[in-house]
Amino acid sequence: MTTADITSAAGPAALPPSPSGGPSGGLSARATAAWRAVRRSRRLSVGLALIGLFVLLAVVGPLFADDPNGFSLDLSQPPSGSHWLGTTQTGQDVFDQLMVSTRLSLTIGAGAALLATVISVVIGIGGGFLGGWSDETLSLLSNVFLVIPGLPLVIVISSYSKGGSLTATILVIAITSWAASARVLRAQTLSLRTRDYVLAARLYGEKRWRIVLVEILPNEAAIIVSQFIFAVIFAILTQAGLAFLGLQNPADLTWGNMLYFAQNAEALSSGTWWWFVPPGLCIAVFGAAMSLISFGLDEVLDPRLRVYRPGKQKRSKQQPTQGEEAAR
Structure with a gap:
């Protein structure tokens, strides 16, 4: 039938x-x-809500903000109704600077993370699936980038592109942050390529690119998403560190450049806390939100990682208690 x-x-x-x-x-x-x-997942809900707020701030904020580099006579003023986050020592509005710097910081983080993830997927999965001399060559390349200390390499490369464009910053961060992810994907691919469904696809004469895209890549999607999330955090922190060291174009407003200007003006010693607290708080909250999304996705995709919260069960009136059963 x-x-x-x-x-x-x-x-x-x-x-x-x-x-x-x-x-x-x-x-x-x-x-x-x-x-x-x-x-x-509460973690995933809170993380997505915070990231959505940052994205909305980056997209809509600069449209309503005034000139972030405009000077005024309100020098080093604390937060007030006219200046929500106060002003700098030259009269620039901190709130307007934060609106503009949020967009550029998120652009650098997303762009560098996307490029680093693509490189790690191509080298890690490609080398692990092909094997042979291709795998040995790509694995050697990954080991070379892993052996070289990351922060000094970023500083050396950034020193040659000081005052460079946004594209140069994204390339510098992406080139120095893909190796560890590629090693993880290579190890997972070596395990997946010997599975029964992959061997069956080879026996049926499927092309290599289709086996990778249909059979292997979907099974590593959770790892790739997790690596992309932490790559965004790493890119934003790296750019903020480079800007704080003065290795970025000061004309580009980012969270790191705001901290750099505040440090040069000795905002901490002068008590101008409203100058450096907002960008530092944005970096901390954004990193925490991305971590919550990663942990929440783990809970959703893997039920064994979910936190068990027992609910309050109301005892029925007809159900006898242990004392009543003993009396009977």
């Missing part, structure tokens, strides 16, 4: 209707499942 015979014999009620009204697993059903997954 075929599937069509079973369906005709059972009637229309045999197959449950799809939530979207179409085939099972439609767009509406996937959106509902994703929303339930987000609500299931």
Whole structure:
């Protein structure tokens, strides 16, 4: 008996209707499942809410902000109704600078993380799947970048591109941050390429690129997403460190450049806390939000990592207690 015979014999009620009204697993059903997954994890919900706030601030904030480099007669003024986050020693509005610097900082973080993730995927998965001399060459390249200390390498490369463009900053951070992720992906690929479904795909004559894209890459999606999240944090922290050391273009407003200007003006010793606290707090909150998203995704994808929170169970009046059972 075929599937069509079973369906005709059972009637229309045999197959449950799809939530979207179409085939099972439609767009509406996937959106509902994703929303339930987000609500299931408090860490993921809080992290996504904070990141959404930063993204909204980066997209909409500069449109309503005045000239962040504009001078005024309000020198080193504390937060007030006219200046929400106070002013600098030259009368520049800190709130306007924070709006503009948020966009550039997130652009650098996302761009450098995306490029570093692509490099690590190509070298890690490509070398692990191909094997042979290709794997040996790519593995040697990864080991060379791992042996060289990361921070001194970034400082040396950035010193030659001082005052460079935004693209140069993204390239410098991406080139120095892909090796560790590539090693992890290579080790996982070496384990996956010997699985039964990969061997079956080879026996059926599937092309190599299709085996990688269909059979291997989806099974490493969780690792890639986690590495991308921490690559964003690393890129923002690295750019802030380089800017604080004076190795970035001072004309580009970022969280790190705001800290650099505050340090040069001795804002800490003069008590101008509203100058350096907002950008430092943004870096800390953004890093914490990205970490919450990573931990929340682990809870959603791996049920063994979920935190068990027992609910309060109300005892039924008809259910006898242990004392009543003993008395009986």
